[in-house]
Amino acid sequence: xxxxxxVPTYNEKxxxxxxxxxxxxxxxxxxxxxxxxxxxxxxxxxxxxxxxxTDGKVQVLHRTGKLGLGSAYILGFQTAIQAGADYVGQMDxxxxxxxxxxxxxxxxxDAYDFVLGSRYVKGGSLDENWPxxxxxxxxxxxxxxxxxxGMKIRDVTGGFRFWRKETLQAMPLERVLSNGYIFQVExxxxxxRLGFRCKEIPIHFADRRxxxxxxxxxxxxxxxxxxxxxxxxxxxxxRKLNV
Numbered sequence: 637x638x639x640x641x642x643v644p645t646y647n648e649k650x651x652x653x654x655x656x657x658x659x660x661x662x663x664x665x666x667x668x669x670x671x672x673x674x675x676x677x678x679x680x681x682x683x684x685x686x687x688x689x690t691d692g693k694v695q696v697l698h699r700t701g702k703l704g705l706g707s708a709y710i711l712g713f714q715t716a717i718q719a720g721a722d723y724v725g726q727m728d729x730x731x732x733x734x735x736x737x738x739x740x741x742x743x744x745x746d747a748y749d750f751v752l753g754s755r756y757v758k759g760g761s762l763d764e765n766w767p768x769x770x771x772x773x774x775x776x777x778x779x780x781x782x783x784x785x786g787m788k789i790r791d792v793t794g795g796f797r798f799w800r801k802e803t804l805q806a807m808p809l810e811r812v813l814s815n816g817y818i819f820q821v822e823x824x825x826x827x828x829r830l831g832f833r834c835k836e837i838p839i840h841f842a843d844r845r846x847x848x849x850x851x852x853x854x855x856x857x858x859x860x861x862x863x864x865x866x867x868x869x870x871x872x873x874x875r876k877l878n879v
Contacts, residue, residue, distance in 0.1 A: 637722040637723055637745075638665075638667065638720050638721050638722050638723070639664060639665070639666055639667065639721065639722070639723040639724075639725065639742055639798075640666070640667040640668070640669055640716040640719070640721035640723070640724055640725070641659065641666060641667070641668050641669070641724075641725040641726070641727060641738075642669045642671065642709060642712030642713060642716060642724060642725065642726050643655070643668065643669070643670050643671070643726075643727060643728070643729050644670075644671045644672075644673070644705055644708035644709060644712065644729070645670055645671065645672045645673070645675060645679045645680075645683070645729050646672070646673045646675050646679070646702055647675045647676065647677045647679060648675065648677075648679050648729040648730065649675070649677045649678055649679045649682055651729050651730055651731060652670070652679055652682055652683060652686075652729055653682055653686060654731075655729055655731065656668055656686055656690070656694055658731075658735050659735060659738075660690070660693070662735060662736075662738055662739060663739060664738065664739055664742060666693075667693055667694075667695070667716075667719075667721070668693065668694045668695070669694075669695050669696070669697070669712050669715060669716050669719075670683045670694065670695070670696045670697070671696075671697045671699065671708040671709070671711060671712045672696060672697070672698055672699065673699050673701060673702045673703055673704075673708065674698065674699060674700055674701050674702070680696065680698050683696040684696060695715075695719075697711060697712065697715060699711075704815030704816065704819075705815055705816055705819055706812065706813070706814050706815040706816070706818075706819035706822075707815060709726055709819065709823075710809050710812060712724075712726075713726075713799075713804050713809065714809070717801050717804065717805065721801060722800070722801055723742060723745050723798055723799070723800060723801065724798070724799050724801060724804060725738070725741070725742075725797065725798040725799075726795060726796070726797050726798075726799075727795065727796050727797075728795055728796075731842065732841055732842050733753060733795075733796040733839065733841070734753070734839050734840060734842070737753050737796075737837065737839050738798075740837060741753060741796075741798045741837065742798060744798075744835050744837070745798060745799075745800050747833075747835070748833045748834060748835040749799075749800055749802075749803040749827070749832035749833045749834065750797060750798065750799045750800065750803050750827055750832060750833075750834055751797065751798050751834065751835045751836070751837070752789075752791060752794055752796060752797040752798070752824075752834065752835075752836050752837075753791075753794065753796035753797070753836075753837060753838075753839035754790055754791035754794060754836035754837065754838055754839060755774075755778075755791050755794060755838075755839060755840075755841045756775070756778060756790040756791045757790050757791070757836045757837070757838050758838060759838030760791070760838035760839055760840070760841075761838075761840045761841070762774060762840075762841050763840075763841060763842050774793075777793055777817070778790075778791060778792060778793045778794075780863065781793060781818075781821045781863045784863050784864065784867065785821070785825050785863065785866060785867065787824065787825060787828050788828070789824050789828060789834055789836065790836055791836060792820065792821050792824045792825070793817060793820050793821055794820060794841075795820050796839065797820075797823075803827065803832055806830065806832075807823075807826050807827065807830065808826070811869075811870075812826065814862055818862045818863065821862075821863060821866070822862075822866055825866055825870070826870060829870055
């Protein structure tokens, strides 16, 4: 099975080459697709060099500006599938997601439609150096969205996920318009509404090692309001899968 990991980037020059090297050190045959939003720090140029060095195992999509996380992932998913990916992963570029968990996540796709690394199942955790308020904000944001939308998935805001291509192909990706934090909620909600089988495994979510966080107050406000919008947006979804 061909596995492609989609990684959106904006100003990740400190991380991207380290991340690619670490991913290729895993006991898996991986392809990597970087979706760069015209990073002014030169991230896109670094990835162009990596594409040559890896004989095309790394690919890059250059976008014209900072167009948002959600649209970057949708474009990445569609491009990966068109290029023949059977499994499609998503993760951050900042080493907050534990790379060592990827082989287990990929293996679980034999039995599940999508899988995710979860901070909020038993055994999952957040960076121990985070201040109390930040942990509370993260936990409450996840609880808030999960409760309003009636979802059984414990970590609906997490971005460390792997999908079968059939799952993504059956989802109305053209209707997923959220960007930022809420994109993860919308994707999980649509998948759950369609009845897809999900498996969560515990992970430790670490703070980024290098670079600056992209999380902002505006993104959090968008998430709070758009969660309610999602309730009515997908009432017409066909719950019978055609995969």
